[in-house]
Amino acid sequence: MCTRSMGRSVTLLLGTAVALGSGWSVEAASQRIEKHFPVNGRPVVVIQNVANGRIEVKSSKNPEVIVVVNEASNKVDFAMEQAGDRVDVTASIGDASAQPVDLETSLQLTVPEETELQLKTENGLIYVEQVMGDMTLESIAGDIHLKEVSGYIIVKTTGGSLVCTQCAGKLDFNSVGGGAQILQPALTNVNLRTTTGNILFDGDFIRTGLYAMKSGKGLVEVRFSGSDSFDLKAQTATGTVDNQAAAFLKPDSHGTVGRLGSRFKGLFGTFGAGLAKVELSTYSGTIRILRRDVAYPSH
């Protein structure tokens, strides 16, 4: 069911009336569309966006998905469909001659706390807060910020960066130029890969967790806590390993470095009982290992 035309007309009329009544000055073409989709259980929300602008997803206790679109012009067409508990929102360029400024559009979603998300955009920030459920987030140039989300999180960007604060579950990140900052995580499985971006992991390694972080040319920095327990492998081809926590890491107890011989450039070590597994690598960048509760000179 395409709701764009009717929703747009009604909203435009209301918006115009409000604007005239209050004496505001607004551009004739800018408009706001709001749609409510009642759902049962755990919905799946799919957004395909070609417009420039922010996509913001927050949660509420209500069993409905609310979509609010704010457009700078009428040159982006929005189609919204509901099929059972799946809600699809698709934006397409209605006018091929539209300039980037005409495509400025923001999307605000309010979803139940347990929602599955599949968001795809080209530019502009994707922001998701307090949503529990598997999510696949793709962007070309836009950044992706996640706060207090949990589930199996897959993030793929070309140039956009990821900031993941207090995330839980499993995280896969893949980017060409974007970086990743993982802050205060409760993630049991982490797989981060970027070609030129930097990676920062600042938080606890959960026991039995698996953590792999790879950057082709960037900095891979890990700040672990004193209560952590993990086996560490840090490896580089032509870069450097800056181990500022050497005093806290027990040397390789398996003799692995010796087995690999002179071909291996990096280090193995164990912190605590070695319960989690941490693998860091860079082709030509720097791997930096720090303990969070120790003061180091600034870099």
Next chain:
Amino acid sequence: MQCREIAEVLEQEGLAPLPESARAHVARCPHCQDYIADLETIVSAAHELPAEVEPPARLWMALRAQLEREGIIREPVTAPKDEPASWWDGFGAFFRSRGLATVTVGALIAAAAIVELRQPREPLPPEVVATAKQLNEQEIDVKNMHLAGTSPVDAALERNLNEIDDFIADCERHLQEAPQDDLAREYLYSAYQQKAELLAAMLDRGRSVN
């Protein structure tokens, strides 16, 4: 006996009953116990796999398309078209979909990795060199489409493509000097994959905009 020696015994004799000295070490070494437990899990899982796994049909299609393009196999001759095929037809066959392009490059790299295991180490196996050459040709075609317009997204794609190209060049140079560097090789193959995905994304975007 040390952990290293246990690993050597396991490499040579598998999980057959270990010598007494090895058993004594394992009995008091949690790392070796974990290691053996992991091996047992892998062996157990391997026994549950079918003898041959049928690859998905799309993989065969991708390989066939690639082999046809390279003239290694030929389709039955069909009636000629009224007009000669444009460059787009040939190019579009490879990049008919992002999935196909990605699977093709992935399959070629995987095949190269298998071939590489069976042959003495070279800086880059011929299959990978051919894939890289093909990607470079496709890159020229994509750039000729003038996709890199004024939009921030086009500019970002162009910038990321240049970054990938620089990185690939760096890895290739390094592997010429140090062909045994497996880590560099892993990064290089991953960069080829990313480049294929990037070119496919640029092409898809060009189609949707134009």
